[in-house]
Amino acid sequence: MSLTHDQKAEITAARERTATTRRPTAPALEAMLFNAIPVLDHGFIRVVDYMGDDSAVVQAARVSYGRGTRKTTEDEGLIRYLMRHWHSTPFEMCEIKYHVKLPIFVARQWIRHRTANVNEYSARYSIMDKDFYLPAPEHLATQSSDNRQGRGNVLPPETAAHVLQLLRDDAEQTYGHYEEMLEESGIGLARELARMNLTLNTYTQWYWKTDLHNLFHFLRLRADVHAQYEIRVYAEAMLETVAAWVPLSYAAFRDYRLGAVTFSAKMLAALQKMLAGQPVDQSTSGLSKREWAEMLAAVGR
Ligand SMILES: Cc1cc2nc3c(=O)[nH]c(=O)nc-3n(C[C@H](O)[C@H](O)[C@H](O)COP(=O)(O)OP(=O)(O)OC[C@H]3O[C@@H](n4cnc5c(N)ncnc54)[C@H](O)[C@@H]3O)c2cc1C
Numbered sequence: 001m002s003l004t005h006d007q008k009a010e011i012t013a014a015r016e017r018t019a020t021t022r023r024p025t026a027p028a029l030e031a032m033l034f035n036a037i038p039v040l041d042h043g044f045i046r047v048v049d050y051m052g053d054d055s056a057v058v059q060a061a062r063v064s065y066g067r068g069t070r071k072t073t074e075d076e077g078l079i080r081y082l083m084r085h086w087h088s089t090p091f092e093m094c095e096i097k098y099h100v101k102l103p104i105f106v107a108r109q110w111i112r113h114r115t116a117n118v119n120e121y122s123a124r125y126s127i128m129d130k131d132f133y134l135p136a137p138e139h140l141a142t143q144s145s146d147n148r149q150g151r152g153n154v155l156p157p158e159t160a161a162h163v164l165q166l167l168r169d170d171a172e173q174t175y176g177h178y179e180e181m182l183e184e185s186g187i188g189l190a191r192e193l194a195r196m197n198l199t200l201n202t203y204t205q206w207y208w209k210t211d212l213h214n215l216f217h218f219l220r221l222r223a224d225v226h227a228q229y230e231i232r233v234y235a236e237a238m239l240e241t242v243a244a245w246v247p248l249s250y251a252a253f254r255d256y257r258l259g260a261v262t263f264s265a266k267m268l269a270a271l272q273k274m275l276a277g278q279p280v281d282q283s284t285s286g287l288s289k290r291e292w293a294e295m296l297a298a299v300g301r
Contacts, residue, residue, distance in 0.1 A: 001038035001101075002131055011035065011046075026053045028244035036099075037237045040230065042131040042203055043101045045237045047245075049209075052094035054079065054248040057212070061090040076248050083252035091213035094246060098208045098238070103133040105200040106230050113218050116210035123204075124192035127182065131203040132171040134164055139229055150226070171199045212249060215242065220257050261298045270295065 003011075014034045029050060036044035058075045061082055082090055102110065111118065121128075137160040141151035155163065174197050181189040181197070210218070219242070221227060223235035243250045263271065266286045273280040282292035 001036060001044045002042045002129075003036060003044070023051075024053045024055050026050070026245045028247075029241065032241060032244055037240065039233050039237050040103070040133055041136075042133065043103070043234070044099075045101075045234055045241075046099050047096060047241050048099050048207070049097040050095065050245060052212075052246075054246045056093045057082070057090045057246070057249055060093040061087070072248075076251075079248045080252045080255070083249070083256045088213045091216065091249065092211040094212040094249075095209060096212070096215060096241070096245065098241075099205070100208055100234065101131075101203055101205045102234060103201050103230065104198070104204050106133075106228075106234070107204050107206070108200075109228065109231050110208075110222075110234075113210075113214070115214040115217070116208055118206055118208050120206040121204055123195040124190075127184075127191065128178070128195060128198060128202055128204070130175050132168075132175070132199065133201040133203065133230070134167055134171075135230075137161070137164070140164070149228075151229075167201065171201060174199050175202070212242075212246060216253050216257060219253070223258060263295065263298070264291070267291065267295045271299070 011034050029047060033047055036046040038044050054075060058078055061078060081087070107120070137157065138154055140155045140160045140163055142153050142155065144150035144152040154160075178194050178197050179185060181187050181194040182191065183189070215238070219235050219239060222231050223239055224232070227235065239250075242253075264287075270280050270285040270287065270292075282289060285292060287295065
């Protein structure tokens, strides 16, 4: 993670400032506030602000006047009920704002999540940092033969070293040309044009704000084992922050979304036959070979 001395000093100063408030706060998230959690080789994620906690979800669901006098177990039961039955609007009462440093190709996947507010570092106005993502050798793998969106075997060490050299050389060369084209070098090409030459592994930064419901949707897709490793590691770091922020909602999310499986009507019918000891196989189930394999994998067969 590459934070400059000045950036670290700003974070330290921000963490030293405190204020009293009547609003609910989450002590475990307060302890993490502003600190950067390292992700990939130069990236990070840090929480810069938030609103609400588990009690805000409960308060909205009950449309109550205050925190109420109910026990934590009752709140937990209500939150689990809301999550289980897709009663999602109470989760929209909580908001969180992240500062993220991420490679451009990861940002391109991330930005598809439209239900967030985003402000990205302006490469029209500022000069991009010379930070490129170079994967660790164990993350350099061949194209998967059975999944067009996945990776297969890890590259042999000498091939991985060659690939890393290509990635490094290309990024260095294009960044060198970027600098050469800018006004600082005398050519004076506008920053908004010079940036087009940068490689997709160049790091960008943004502030990203969303509500808990939409954050869960993002995490459900991006913390999934099928998500690309380079975005999944960001989602995993965000899960740590959510666990600290809203522990009851987080536990319900882990149970009913992240660790849950959806069966189609045909899958359910096939499983019911299996449980009843009736004969059923892929050809009689109405499921495709792939669906049948996915269903069996989900039930550990
Ligand atoms: C494993 C994986 C592979 C993917 N592969 C590809 C790919 O090959 N190509 C590609 O282009 N994308 C790909 N995507 C991106 C994917 O199609 C979605 O764009 C992305 O996951 C964001 O999901 P979302 O639209 O549900 O999220 P959000 O944009 O955050 O929206 C959340 C929800 O709000 C609602 N919503 C938001 N905007 C609208 C709208 N305009 N109209 C109606 N409802 C709306 C929908 O219910 C939506 O589910 C992939 C995503 C994943 C996780």
